[in-house]
Amino acid sequence: MRLRLKTRRWGSRLAALAPWIAALGLAAPRPLAAEDRILLRGNYYREASTRILAPEVVVTKDLPDERFNVGVGYLLDAVSSASIAAGAAAVTGGDRVFTEMRHGTTVSANSKLGDNYLSAYFRYSTESDYRSRRLGASYARDVLQRSGTISANYSYSFDSVYWIRANIRDLRDWTSTGDTNLLQVHYLNLGYSHALHPTVLAGVNVEGIVARGPQDNPYRKVLNGLDESHPLLRLRLAPSLFVRWAIPKARLVVEPRYRYYADDWGIQAHAIDTRVHIRATRNLLFRLRYRYYSQSGAFFWSEDGVFEPDAPYRTADPKVSRFLSHTPGAQVAFRMDPIAERVEALHFLRGAWIQATYNHIFQTNRFGNARLGSLSLSLPF
Amino acid sequence: MSPPRQAMPRAAIAAAILAALACTQAACVTVRPSERQVLSQPEMDPARDAPEEEWHSHVESAREGAFGGHGAAGGGCGCG
Numbered sequence: 028m029r030l031r032l033k034t035r036r037w038g039s040r041l042a043a044l045a046p047w048i049a050a051l052g053l054a055a056p057r058p059l060a061a062e063d064r065i066l067l068r069g070n071y072y073r074e075a076s077t078r079i080l081a082p083e084v085v086v087t088k089d090l091p092d093e094r095f096n097v098g099v100g101y102l103l104d105a106v107s108s109a110s111i112a113a114g115a116a117a118v119t120g121g122d123r124v125f126t127e128m129r130h131g132t133t134v135s136a137n138s139k140l141g142d143n144y145l146s147a148y149f150r151y152s153t154e155s156d157y158r159s160r161r162l163g164a165s166y167a168r169d170v171l172q173r174s175g176t177i178s179a180n181y182s183y184s185f186d187s188v189y190w191i192r193a194n195i196r197d198l199r200d201w202t203s204t205g206d207t208n209l210l211q212v213h214y215l216n217l218g219y220s221h222a223l224h225p226t227v228l229a230g231v232n233v234e235g236i237v238a239r240g241p242q243d244n245p246y247r248k249v250l251n252g253l254d255e256s257h258p259l260l261r262l263r264l265a266p267s268l269f270v271r272w273a274i275p276k277a278r279l280v281v282e283p284r285y286r287y288y289a290d291d292w293g294i295q296a297h298a299i300d301t302r303v304h305i306r307a308t309r310n311l312l313f314r315l316r317y318r319y320y321s322q323s324g325a326f327f328w329s330e331d332g333v334f335e336p337d338a339p340y341r342t343a344d345p346k347v348s349r350f351l352s353h354t355p356g357a358q359v360a361f362r363m364d365p366i367a368e369r370v371e372a373l374h375f376l377r378g379a380w381i382q383a384t385y386n387h388i389f390q391t392n393r394f395g396n397a398r399l400g401s402l403s404l405s406l407p408f
Numbered sequence: 409m410s411p412p413r414q415a416m417p418r419a420a421i422a423a424a425i426l427a428a429l430a431c432t433q434a435a436c437v438t439v440r441p442s443e444r445q446v447l448s449q450p451e452m453d454p455a456r457d458a459p460e461e462e463w464h465s466h467v468e469s470a471r472e473g474a475f476g477g478h479g480a481a482g483g484g485c486g487c488g
Binding site: 066068070072079081083085171172173174220222223224225226228230234236263264265269271273275280286288290292294296298304306312320322325345346347352358382384386394397399401403 | 421438439440441443444445446447449451452454459460463464467470471472473474475
């Protein structure tokens, strides 16, 4: 664990904060911090017609020291009881039992040179009818005597979309109303965070996406049996801001976030996500969460699900419908140093942490309520 | 015939500009290095939750119209 506590020039302010610092100590996990680590995660999602189990492993190693760090990760998405046309209305055939596996691999390299942080990655994932490739790079720099950090993150995805007709061997390119099955996505994120006060950190981000290519589901039909047809171009913009406010005497960090989203499909969304981090003991951290999310429907969404045959766009996708959701959640994280110190055979757990998260999603769309969770173990080596 | 498209709402663009202006105001404040002990704690580190955020973002991009905040939506979930 590499805490960046300054050990020199501790003034009276630090003396007042000493109990807080002692309580926080080394307790919290620092996932993907620049050190040799293996992270094992089990991700879980469950709703009425879909269950996803997604085990994941990420290994990061400094080569030769913390100035340069490489990582490799693997994720398996095992989707069961999901239809190939997930979200389809029952009257059009509904959700049939369908099992799908997606394999995803990521390699990354990160470097810290003075106040500059550079990283790059490549991610490849494949499933029976979808192949995704993404190249990404990011840059961050500490500014104003390290009171602020500017960051820029860009990625380019070029995905191939296929359509399984009668069986898995009968695989065709899915081009929707266009002439290619290539979906290209440019993503840009510009951010700035700043320490406003010794206990307050705030930040803003602006994210933009340009997506061009087939973006509808080849298997899903609208209520009167016509194929789905989405626009081939989508422009998306999302400014957001966050604050992290520490209350040392209460051992709390309060973290409100707000995110506004709009795109040229007519969807506007608001997400308010508030978290409270509670330091119970030196090695035990709780986090409570509540997220409110609401969105308007796309301009081609129809509440009754019926479209004219000559309608340029048609959709049966619940995620472009008007809906709202409430998500309460909780997380507990435990740093395993006490166990490592007491049991000689478990010394290898020094610096390890375990984390469990559960969220319950109450939503008003056709997907229905859902459960979202994960269990993580991080081990240094 | 090219169907009508929705213009990007001015509110989104205005919010982005406002966010940029907020940055310039925030830059007036400087916290001295000796005052940053609390800021250096893990709970104050936005990057601490990155793996969990990425999983949530993956799910949200497959279930919500707005993307999740950690990159563009890809395949997965059999949800198109």
